[in-house]
Amino acid sequence: ETGVTQSPTHLIKTRGQQVTLRCSSQSGHNTVSWYQQALGQGPQFIFQYYREEENGRGNFPPRFSGLQFPNYSSELNVNALELDDSALYLCASTEGGTAKNIQYFGAGTRLSVL
Amino acid sequence: GQQLNQSPQSMFIQEGEDVSMNCTSSSIFNTWLWYKQDPGEGPVLLIALYKAGELTSNGRLTAQFGITRKDSFLNISASIPSDVGIYFCAGQYTGANSKLTFGKGITLSVRP
Numbered sequence: 001e002t003g004v005t006q007s008p009t010h011l012i013k014t015r016g017q018q019v020t021l022r023c024s025s026q027s028g029h030n031t032v033s034w035y036q037q038a039l040g041q042g043p044q045f046i047f048q049y050y051r052e053e054e055n056g057r058g059n060f061p062p063r064f065s066g067l068q069f070p071n072y073s074s075e076l077n078v079n080a081l082e083l084d085d086s087a088l089y090l091c092a093s094t095e096g097g098t099a100k101n102i103q104y105f106g107a108g109t110r111l112s113v114l
Numbered sequence: 115g116q117q118l119n120q121s122p123q124s125m126f127i128q129e130g131e132d133v134s135m136n137c138t139s140s141s142i143f144n145t146w147l148w149y150k151q152d153p154g155e156g157p158v159l160l161i162a163l164y165k166a167g168e169l170t171s172n173g174r175l176t177a178q179f180g181i182t183r184k185d186s187f188l189n190i191s192a193s194i195p196s197d198v199g200i201y202f203c204a205g206q207y208t209g210a211n212s213k214l215t216f217g218k219g220i221t222l223s224v225r226p
Contacts, residue, residue: 002158004156033211033214040218043202044117044216048211048213050211092214100208101145102159103159103214105156105157106156
């Protein structure tokens with residue numbers, strides 16, 4: 001139990017729709033990272049939020065966007081969904097500002113795009 | 115995006131056996147981590163390594179940070195059925211955003 005919670009657990013959308021995924025970070029953690037894990041692959045870094053600002057982004061198009069709120073919870077938004085967006089979306093929280101930036105993962109949201 | 119190299123994709127061992135897995139990268143990292151993922155769950159941290167050459171244990175698990183900073187290995191001794199799962203290595207720069215770069219994972223099966 002990492003204390004990182006994600007919602008919803010499963011979601012089905014159709015191509016072209018928009019989706020919002022949510023993450024509550026572990027208590028005391030001010031940094032949230034989002035990853036996309038396609039079937040049979042390792043997680044791929046999407047972006048990170050630190051104190052409500054984007055703090056680094058992976059190789060994902062602008063239709064992937066995010067937010068972090070004052071309580072450090074976070075949202076991942078994906079516009080104009082494509083079939084290839086079907087994946088497990090993982091959120092990880094970190095106690096930023098420490099030397100050992102351990103990332104603790106939630107159970108993920110499984111997104112299916114039809 | 116970049117992925118670290120983990121092979122083989124699957125490993126099958128007998129309960130009680132030891133197993134080793136390694137992970138290589140074309141880039142240098144200053145932290146190496148090993149995670150385990152069970153079906154329907156997120157990755158769970160097993161071991162974190164912070165210094166080249168470091169050897170760290172966590173129960174029956176032992177991991178080492180390669181001296182070139184481009185590789186790491188994980189050893190599981192005396193395997194048990196609950197060791198079944200997918201094992202991922204991840205490299206990290208503890209710099210601007212400390213993103214994790216993962217391997218594709220190795221699926222471990224343990225025969226009773």
